[in-house]
Amino acid sequence: MPQMSPLLWLNLFLFFMLSLLLFSTSNYFTNQKKKKTPPTRPEPLPKSWKW
Structure with missing residues (x-):
């Protein structure tokens, strides 16, 4: 029955x-990378204006 073909393709597409959504969410939650902390800057030395 050719009139049932669009429903088949719609079913396959869904x-x-x-499955793509399930795969991507499982991949995201299983392989979370550790966030890098920004490097801490040392405190700047006070500027001496005297020569």
């Missing part, structure tokens, strides 16, 4: 999108 299944693909759902």
Whole structure:
């Protein structure tokens, strides 16, 4: 029945999108990288205006 073909493709597309979403969310939550802390700057030396 050719009239059922669009429903089949829609079903396959939704299944693909759902699996892609599931894969991407599981990949995001399992491989979270540690955030790098910015390097701490040493305190600046006071400027001496006297020569």
